Amino acid sequence: MSNAYNSKDILVLDGLDAVRLRPGMYIGTTGVKGMHHLLWEIVDNGVDELSNGHGNKLTVTMHKDNSITVADNGRGIPVDKHPKLKVSGVEVVFTQLHAGGKFNNSNYAYSGGLHGVGASVTNALSEWLKVTVYKDGYKYAMEFSAVEKGKKVTGGVPKEPLKMMGKTKLSGTEVTFLPDKRIFGDAIFDFDTINKRLKELAFLNGGVEFVLIDENVKDEEGNYRTKDYNFKNGLKDFIKYLNDGTNVVYKDPIYIEGKSDLITFGCAIQHADNYNENFFSFVNNIPTSEGGTHEVGLKSAITRAFNDIAREQGLLKDKEQNLLGEDYREGITAVISLKLKNVQFEGQTKTKLGNPEVRPEVENLAYNALIEFSKQKGSKNIIAEIINKAKGAAKVRLAAKHAKETARKATSADNYSLVGKLSSCTGKNYLINELFIVEGDSAGGSAKQARDRHYQAILPLKGKPLNVEKKRLNQVLDNEEIRTIISALGAGIGTDFKIENLKYNKVIILADADQDGAHIRAILLTFFYRYMRELITEGHVYVGVAPLYRVYKKNFSEYVYDDDKLEKVIKKCGAGYQIQRYKGLGEMTADQLWNTTMAPDKRVLVQVQLEDVAEAERMISTFMGDNIEARKAYISENANFNKESNFEHIGEVNGEEER
Numbered sequence: 144m145s146n147a148y149n150s151k152d153i154l155v156l157d158g159l160d161a162v163r164l165r166p167g168m169y170i171g172t173t174g175v176k177g178m179h180h181l182l183w184e185i186v187d188n189g190v191d192e193l194s195n196g197h198g199n200k201l202t203v204t205m206h207k208d209n210s211i212t213v214a215d216n217g218r219g220i221p222v223d224k225h226p227k228l229k230v231s232g233v234e235v236v237f238t239q240l241h242a243g244g245k246f247n248n249s250n251y252a253y254s255g256g257l258h259g260v261g262a263s264v265t266n267a268l269s270e271w272l273k274v275t276v277y278k279d280g281y282k283y284a285m286e287f288s289a290v291e292k293g294k295k296v297t298g299g300v301p302k303e304p305l306k307m308m309g310k311t312k313l314s315g316t317e318v319t320f321l322p323d324k325r326i327f328g329d330a331i332f333d334f335d336t337i338n339k340r341l342k343e344l345a346f347l348n349g350g351v352e353f354v355l356i357d358e359n360v361k362d363e364e365g366n367y368r369t370k371d372y373n374f375k376n377g378l379k380d381f382i383k384y385l386n387d388g389t390n391v392v393y394k395d396p397i398y399i400e401g402k403s404d405l406i407t408f409g410c411a412i413q414h415a416d417n418y419n420e421n422f423f424s425f426v427n428n429i430p431t432s433e434g435g436t437h438e439v440g441l442k443s444a445i446t447r448a449f450n451d452i453a454r455e456q457g458l459l460k461d462k463e464q465n466l467l468g469e470d471y472r473e474g475i476t477a478v479i480s481l482k483l484k485n486v487q488f489e490g491q492t493k494t495k496l497g498n499p500e501v502r503p504e505v506e507n508l509a510y511n512a513l514i515e516f517s518k519q520k521g522s523k524n525i526i527a528e529i530i531n532k533a534k535g536a537a538k539v540r541l542a543a544k545h546a547k548e549t550a551r552k553a554t555s556a557d558n559y560s561l562v563g564k565l566s567s568c569t570g571k572n573y574l575i576n577e578l579f580i581v582e583g584d585s586a587g588g589s590a591k592q593a594r595d596r597h598y599q600a601i602l603p604l605k606g607k608p609l610n611v612e613k614k615r616l617n618q619v620l621d622n623e624e625i626r627t628i629i630s631a632l633g634a635g636i637g638t639d640f641k642i643e644n645l646k647y648n649k650v651i652i653l654a655d656a657d658q659d660g661a662h663i664r665a666i667l668l669t670f671f672y673r674y675m676r677e678l679i680t681e682g683h684v685y686v687g688v689a690p691l692y693r694v695y696k697k698n699f700s701e702y703v704y705d706d707d708k709l710e711k712v713i714k715k716c717g718a719g720y721q722i723q724r725y726k727g728l729g730e731m732t733a734d735q736l737w738n739t740t741m742a743p744d745k746r747v748l749v750q751v752q753l754e755d756v757a758e759a760e761r762m763i764s765t766f767m768g769d770n771i772e773a774r775k776a777y778i779s780e781n782a783n784f785n786k787e788s789n790f791e792h793i794g795e796v797n798g799e800e801e802r
């Protein structure tokens with residue numbers, strides 16, 4: 144059988160050639176993360192079908208050879224010939240750039256795909272891809288593969304046209320592909336990454352079941368590692384999950400939805416007895432971490448609706464002023480999931496919804512839905528709690544003004560006494576200066592000995608700094624560890640934070656790879672997130688990853704940073720190997736600390752990103768909440784920076800600057 148079965152496909156393959164030529168343009172990177180984009184493209188196609196009410200289950204199966212299968216029980220990709228292109232719908236979907244959602248727009252309510260590039264990009268960057276369609280009583284199959292011609296590799300070439308394979312009672316689409324090693328090297332799919340995304344999709348698509356099967360790992364009974372999610376109450380379940388471990392003000396989250404010609408959305412809201420504001424927004428199942436017009440619209444709706452409801456129910460008297468948006472948002476957790484056809488993403492990370500027409504649309508629909516909600520039986524208590532909490536927030540607004548004064552004082556120049564513990568660097572070039580915040584005095588001491596004092600400053604932390612989750616600004620500033628950090632960074636705090644005054648380009652947190660270390664890291668990240676957010680969004684915050692082991696013998700020595708990599712290194716070392724295990728930074732000599740964690744050409748730094756704010760928030764509320772068991776379980780499961788799959792966020796991996 145010839146591979147390129149039909150000469151006119153050459154034209155079809157032109158687009159895929161462009162993808163092979165510049166993969167980064169389509170999937171961001173050619174590292175682990177880019178490889179996962181191949182999967183998200185396929186998954187999103189399946190989710191589109193299911194979320195439109197066709198089918199209710201999507202399964203992802205990780206195979207041993209790093210190939211991966213996505214199967215849904217929807218209607219199946221069209222098999223009939225495309226009128227213009229004269230090939231099957233299946234072939235169009237996998238060979239035409241952008242064909243994913245545009246094959247027949249009336250069949251797709253919303254164009255899917257993480258970046259909307261479609262399934263053909265996955266095909267173009269795979270060694271092979273197989274698709275099986277179960278549709279209208281028949282089973283069909285087709286196969287594509289990358290073909291080498293001399294030095295040139297062409298991706299996604301059909302082996303032969305779509306073939307009818309016989310009868311079936313099933314319905315759905317199944318796609319299996321193997322990412323091409325010529326593009327992605329030895330990158331492999333990561334269970335935790337896929338698990339997290341499928342769980343998020345399960346929350347966003349209530350009633351759809353998501354299953355993940357990992358054929359690489361078996362339990363004692365010989366069953367493959369499996370996760371199975373089905374959240375019948377969708378966004379309400381999402382909110383309950385996010386607020387797990389916090390004290391909520393009312394038990395059942397509010398749920399509203401809206402629909403117009405332009406948009407549909409669902410939204411869940413719940414208030415907790417803390418002072419934070421957490422909005423999580425999604426557009427077409429894609430997280431919009433930078434917010435945008437849908438969030439703005441929702442916030443206006445909440446303020447306007449609750450003020451009107453409060454007046455209507457006599458909770459705000461005529462002579463009392465309206466409460467502010469920030470009052471109603473104190474302690475709020477809200478999730479909004481919006482569906483929209485022509486999406487414009489903006490912002491630094493293209494995670495901000497730009498469509499201006501969305502703001503008034505969401506505002507009106509959400510306002511009406513909230514007024515509707517206030518008329519339902521059983522909403523009275525919830526509304527009373529919300530208004531009461533907002534009134535409390537309004538009262539302390541004045542106190543907060545006072546707190547800002549304190550903040551100014553904390554950053555003023557006469558505060559030298561506070562930086563007593565800081566060993567500053569001699570150089571004044573903030574573009575290269577680095578501040579290490581180090582857990583424990585002993586590690587702090589080693590770090591001071593080891594550092595290059597020209598550009599590396601050390602701030603040892605005694606014990607745990609203040610838990611900032613449950614405090615208002617003025618209380619936060621009473622804490623000495625926190626004041627030391629503020630003074631050292633020199634850029635102020637809260638609304639007075641001025642990134643241009645920052646004295647260090649990199650702020651590197653060095654904590655042990657254990658539960659206490661994870662806790663300290665979380666507290667510091669929470670503090671930065673709440674009071675110096677730009678520090679994180681502008682990419683100045685890093686977590687230094689310390690090695691867990693050294694594997695060595697005569698003429699061999701290698702540090703291991705990831706538990707999962709230990710075996711590999713042992714094999715590499717060979718017979719007669721020895722292992723040294725590091726329980727904490729404090730156990731390392733100054734030399735070792737320098738060579739593993741501080742020297743720019745050797746260390747492993749993970750740049751802290753807001754990419755997954757939902758998970759960060761959950762981490763924070765779990766860490767800071769009162770549920771100690773949940774906290775412990777969470778830390779060991781999720782707060783592990785010693786994982787190579789995380790190293791892709793790295794500003795530098797062993798000295799290599801970010802691509």
Ligand code: TTJ
Pocket residue numbers: 185186188189192213214215217218219220221236247250262315316317318
């Ligand atoms: C299109 O309109 C007619 C009925 O079927 C619609 C469709 O394309 N459905 C569809 C596509 N269901 N599932 C997919 C799909 C699933 C996976 C896993 C991967 C891809 C590329 C598409």
